[in-house]
Amino acid sequence: MDIQPSAGAVGVETVGMTMRFGSFTALDDVSIKVSAGSFHALLGENGAGKSTLVKCMMGFYQPTEGQMLVGSREATIASPRDADRLGLGMVYQHFTLVPSLTGAENLVISRPDVPRIIAWPKERKALAAFMDRMPFKISLDAPVRELAAGEKQKLEIIKQLYLGRRFLVLDEPTSVLTPGEAEELLGLVRGMTERRQLTVLMISHKFHEVTQFADDVSVLRKGKLAGTGRVAELDHKALAAMMIGDQPIAPIDSRRPTPAGAAAVLSVTGLSAKDRSGLKSIRIDDLTVRAGEIVGIAGISGNGQKELLEVLAGQRGREAGEVAVKGEPYGATRAQSRDRHVRFIPEEPLRNACVPRMTVAENIGLRTFDLGPEGRPVTWINSGGLKAHAARLVQQFKVKTASLASPIEALSGGNVQRAVLARELSGEVDLLIVSNPCFGLDFAAVAEIRARIMKARNGGAAVLLMSEDLDELLELSDRILVMAGGQLVYETSIADADVHVIGEHMASRH
């Protein structure tokens, strides 16, 4: 195949797009105009209909009603193949590259007309010529699994351009990138739109990205178009109002000062453990969390934060080092965590903190089901008491569930997280270890969960918070540590925290 430079940006418009699944209307009369060569942002909460809209545009769904205009001409997109033919492409949130293939192999095999026998010398020359025209520079000879997340994301975009796409949907393209990587990537993409090589529709939930890079913005709420306009004419407040409407948002407590000389609750010294591949280790030389402070750990996913959490939670063995809670060695046994009031809010709560097929009541009772009223172990489980306890917490933490007897896996992500919070934050909490608590949750749930974490801190708990969301860390933490390559490489107090310095350290061990 000759790799032609794409014939230039193309505009895309949806007219009265409506999508119903049975009686549920996922998309209600949405008309969006993305003009040729523009950088258009699509904002909305989870479940607002963003992905339904782009799936309709890409031919994965057939809209119940509505039309598409591509280059001001009416277009029928019955399948992803039709979208390909019109030059419409999408970069998904998860990577669609094949990890064990090299970049070059990934590009060539994605073409619709791969020859039976691939003449690599010729292909390499064509690829080199193509890469010369790209603003991105990455190696095509390494297997994709060895690339950093930012490079993978660039390769995904390169792949779309290699396939001759002129209109690109980017689905939260920066969710796995450092701030530096994200800025570079979006800057390059923006450059391509300015040169009118490409039209971009970017799904995002980060306001600062939208204001910094996008020309136009459309906001969806509950399947309806809540607003649209030039980015220059809208501020964060207006965007937030469009996104969440008038639902109440839990206010976050103001930060009470950490008492001077507060005792160290968690101290980790000289800890080392193997990571998931078994080839690398994480090493934590010294980490202390005192009562009444939130210590945030920033880092790109896969740099050892998960392993650290697993060691602290007892899910992973350690090779060396000491973990102490309130001055005594801590081995993450049930008795120890109960005795010293250690609580966990892990990421992917359904997998790491729940038994998916047990009921809501049973899951809420996992910490206390075998204790009697005086905190002594009991032989016979008081199922009535368990239910009453769960009912109280479900009401207090506003867990929306059909019944206490429904399996917890039937709940939405936000409600599973609320149920876990209810279990972990009730009773005395001296040490709270939290990881990505708000991943994939909507605005109201995020605000509420952050407020609860802050409340626990103000109540005197020591909080260790690992998060891939820098904004979250900046909002909640008293100190921020950066983890890269399995080690803590940087520490800053919140007062001196600078996003760019943190980002540089996050990327330091790639």
Place this chain on the structure above:
Amino acid sequence: MTMSDIGLWSVPLAMLGGAIRVSTPFIFVSLGEAITERSGRINLGLEGTLVFGAMAAYAVAVETGSAWTGVVAAMLAGAGFGLLHAWICSFPKVNDIAVGIALMLFGIGLAFFFGKPYIQPAAPRLPAIPFGAWSDLPQIQAALSINVLFLAGIALAVALWWCFKNTRAGLIVRVVGDSAEAARAMGLNPTTVRLIATAVGGAFAAVGGAYLSLYYPGSWNERLSSGQGLMAVALVIFARWNPLGCLAAALLFGAAGALGPALQSAGVTQGYYLFYAAPYVLTLAIMIATSSPGRALAGAPGELSITR
């Protein structure tokens, strides 16, 4: 039979000859399994396919008088078993390992059932090329009398290694084996690709069986296979799913398997039975040496049910 006076040299020589003779079924079965696993499925039924292939090859060779017709018949039967495995596994929530074990027992049982009448008659043997004709020593002549299928196996390993890198079909198999999601996004149908890969893998495994019954040991009976089909699975993991690695590993296993007979022919009369167990000990040792509780297997196709 006279022992020539090359003394203990006969042991490595017999091992070389044995490696070449014994390794051929390993080569074919492991290459077949490598193709199947590279597409993201494990076919544990290859032991059954091998035994049934051995029976089919022998029976057809007896009936037609042509050993090569027997090999073709084995390949067809093997492809049939592969298709059956892949077809059952294409249903949702079917475990490929359980299906493989069922098909292994099914293949062996079916082979015994149809193979009863063929235990007595003699079939024509596959031809060998006497590369050792230049030498006067019978040991060298014996060691270098190389079967055509062994050479075919080497060619096949090299060809597969090349194909995985340089052909559309090879890349497609790797894509499907590593990420079914990515394959679907490219418009490929993983089920179809796996169907074909498993069928081809079955056909190769059956060729290994044909070699057993038509060349070495060269007869059909119910104790023909000594677990080659199962050990080939371990061998593929040891070879990190690389066809050239499969070839090398098969030779290593073949040499280990030839240790017992070689010692026996060199006049060692005690304890050589222990060395018959060498390939199995080697399998265990390799599996222990290459495993680890804390990490995933490097190079494993991402879609395999054991690594996913």
